[in-house]
Amino acid sequence: MAAERSISLIGAGLAGALLARLLALRGWRVDVYEKRGDPRIAGYQGGRSINLALAERGRHPLRLADAEAPVMAQAVMMRGRMVHPLHGEVNLQRYGRDDSEVIWSVHRGELNITLLNLAEQAGAKLHFDRRLDRVDFDNRIAHFVDDRDSRSFEIPFCALIGSDGAGSALRGAMGKVLDLGERVEFLDHGYKELEIPPAADGSFRMEPNALHIWPRGNYMCIALPNDEKTFTVTLFMPNQGGSTVENPGFDTIRTPQEARAFFARDFPDTLPLIPKLERDWARNPASTLATLHLERWHLDGRALVIGDAAHAMVPFHGQGMNCAFEDCAALAEHLDTHADLDEAFAAFEAERKPNARAIQQMALENYREMRDRVDDADYRLQRELELRLQQRHPGVFVPHYAMVSFMRVPYSTALDRSEIQQGILVRATRGKESLDQLDWASVDADVAAHLTPLTDAA
Structure with missing residues (x-):
């Protein structure tokens, strides 16, 4: 050797x-x-x-390489998704139970x-x-x-x-x-990057400890914080739009001026945050996404x-x-x-x-979840139940995001268990508007019938 x-x-x-x-x-x-x-x-x-989201399974190899400390010195904590609906209040959907379960934005x-x-x-x-x-x-x-x-x-x-x-x-x-x-499987959506600069006093222009998301059905914007007090904004949308303005695509927004009109209609709260929208739109080409x-x-x-x-x-x-x-x-x-x-x-x-x-x-x-579901009532109820079941069945019912981002269980294990757990969540919440309407004995029995304790890779 x-x-x-x-x-x-x-x-x-x-x-x-x-x-x-x-x-x-x-x-x-x-x-x-x-x-x-x-x-x-x-x-x-x-x-x-x-921008990159650093999770526990990425931090572990950094520890093995004695590289975690200098990397974390430049990382910004993200507690969850800060959802910006077109109508209604901005709300934070936490990734985990508390600040011990977060991910980190790195440049x-x-x-x-x-x-x-x-x-x-x-x-x-x-x-x-x-x-x-x-x-x-x-x-x-x-x-x-x-x-x-x-x-x-x-x-x-x-x-x-x-x-x-x-x-x-x-x-x-x-x-x-x-x-x-x-x-190679190309996604029929692409992306374009923009930037939110620091505020006049050098601070962040909006909440820094979150991944901001503007879900709009078939397209969305996200923004991740950087340690220099900027946000990297990424617009994901179809490469080819439909025949109406309600179905935009990168091919239908041809000029920076049309981009501003599009943002004014669909992401109005971002306009004061992106002062150089037209310049960034013209400079940064739309890029493809593939598997x-x-x-x-x-x-x-x-x-x-x-x-x-x-x-x-x-x-x-x-x-x-x-x-x-x-x-x-x-x-x-x-x-x-x-x-x-x-x-x-x-x-x-x-x-x-x-x-x-x-x-x-x-x-x-x-992707389908982020652009379509995070603002839906049934999705929010299932996420609420997911956290409640984590409390009722610790080490057995482990939320999907926790398995992927806060643990090091193999991805294949996380996928298999997530599909089982999603079935439990759907069965429990079907036709319900709140957790008060659940038959908890039935839900607990469903968990016991389909899940066994999960051991982390650590």
Whole structure:
């Protein structure tokens, strides 16, 4: 195994930087190749910049890498969803029972730079302006290009790990020699980003400790806080609208002026908060959303893809980064415990693939919930019952969001139990307007018949 303790990572994003630190701390020789320039010099030039929600299952790998403290120093707590209906009062729907059950908003660029510094401090070597062009897997030679001057580089490798995102160059190279069973499902909705700047006195312009959401049926806005007192606003809506103004799409809002009129009609309380709406609308293009499915993640012991390169998902459960960080911790463990790279990669894939598929499904389901249901009376009643059953059956009835965000139970387990629990909630609340109308003995019996105690992964 000593001769194999060398790994080359493709992609210096969040997963690549964290994995580089985890492996370097374990004594691996780690080289990281990134097609972009060093963000610590050139400034962050990432791809999607949707703000990230850090949950417990993402914090655990950070602890393993001794990286949690500097990351949390830049995070902003979010207690729940602050729902802004078109008509009616703004209301906070907590994620958990109290402030011990929250998630954290982190800025992608700041987080990436923090993890790169930590990876380098641990001994990983970072190589920027190195775009993977092709791979000779038979001779284990990776060919890179510096797009600034078209210079090419031939780098021998022991094994390649692709942490280079949804458009992974390594996945593309692997696909030329092995059928990965790749399938991409594009969502018919896209997104566009805007910004809420700080108030004149330098403070937040609205409640900072929440994920703000403006649900509007088939489309929605969300806003996540940043530690510099701004909010990143993201509009999600269909790429193609309908024939009436009630069914807008990115194709039907053609000018910044039409965007302002659209916001004045559907998100009027945001207009005073986004003073440069027209400028942001013109500058920031609408981007696509998709789910990536692969049947195979590795090429024996020579190559493996992780994170978005293996299982990109839509961002509506805030779990893309958390899932990728779990990948990093799981892979580091398998590399420690298996005799060779082929065995380690195969074991990693077997463990993580069903969990990736589960969170991909839950992310799509969460979009429908966020845009359609959070302002519905039946939804609010079911969430109220969910928390009550958590109190009545501790450790047995665990709310869906708690399993995903506050625990480390496998995503596949969370999905299976959530489907069972949703059935209990629907049966109990059907035709009811308040919890006072419930037959509690029947509800408790339903819980006992379908659920057993849940053990966290911790």
